[in-house]
Amino acid sequence: MKKTMIVAVVVLMVAALSGSAFAANSLASGKFGLSVGFTNLSSFPSGLEDTIIGKFFVSNDVALIAGFGFSNASGDPGMPDGTDLSLLVGARKYLKKEDFAPFVEGIFVYLTQDSTKLDTIGVLANFGAEYFLHKQFSLEGSVGLGLLMVETNTGPSADSTIFGTNSLGVRANFYF
Numbered sequence: 001m002k003k004t005m006i007v008a009v010v011v012l013m014v015a016a017l018s019g020s021a022f023a024a025n026s027l028a029s030g031k032f033g034l035s036v037g038f039t040n041l042s043s044f045p046s047g048l049e050d051t052i053i054g055k056f057f058v059s060n061d062v063a064l065i066a067g068f069g070f071s072n073a074s075g076d077p078g079m080p081d082g083t084d085l086s087l088l089v090g091a092r093k094y095l096k097k098e099d100f101a102p103f104v105e106g107i108f109v110y111l112t113q114d115s116t117k118l119d120t121i122g123v124l125a126n127f128g129a130e131y132f133l134h135k136q137f138s139l140e141g142s143v144g145l146g147l148l149m150v151e152t153n154t155g156p157s158a159d160s161t162i163f164g165t166n167s168l169g170v171r172a173n174f175y176f
Contacts, residue, residue: 026175031057035140036163037171043067051086053171054127061094065107070115082114102129109148122148124167138173 026033035053051069058064069086088106104127111120128142144167152158 024135025099025101025130025138026135027057027060027101029057029059031175033038033057033063033175034062034172035171035173036170051088053088055092055173057128061097063092063094065090065092065105074143082116084111084113086111094130097173099132100129102134103142105142105144107173110144116152119153120148122146122162126167127140128169130173136175138175139171140173141168143169 004171013111014066018037023034032106033055033085035055041066042142051067053065053067055063055065065088067086069084072082074081088107088109090105092103092105095104096104104125107124107126109120109124111118113119124146125145126142128140130138130140132138145165148162150162152160
């Protein structure tokens with residue numbers, strides 16, 4: 001009985017210590033992933049909050065990114081009516097291929113917001129990390145810099161260029 005307990009404890013310890021091997025990540029060439037969550041541009045115009053992002057891995061540590069967001073508001077009290085559209089295209093480079101995988105990414109952003117009469121175009125450079133809870137599922141967080149040109153379609157003097165460190169996001173990723 002005593003030997004059985006010792007063997008059971010050793011097996012449990014080995015399983016606990018090798019837990020990260022069971023959650024191996026999906027960073028592999030040819031994989032596809034979908035990302036949903038919250039992306040905020042703080043002082044930048046809103047519009048990326050509801051963007052769904054797809055990732056396609058061209059190598060084990062480089063992914064191409066494309067995102068699309070759409071919202072149509074009409075008749076809500078206190079909310080402006082209109083259609084908002086967000087598009088983004090970029091690339092992500094993973095610095096490590098482990099369950100905790102830090103990354104850097106560059107993203108080109110286009111937002112057109114009929115509800116606020118704003119058109120935005122710009123680039124973002126983000127740094128973040130993805131943590132794989134399972135081979136097909138991970139959570140990520142990111143922060144970064146952004147340079148955006150905002151055109152206001154309601155008056156000629158309201159256009160602006162915004163540079164800041166306030167790009168951030170928390171997202172869930174699903175891999176196929």
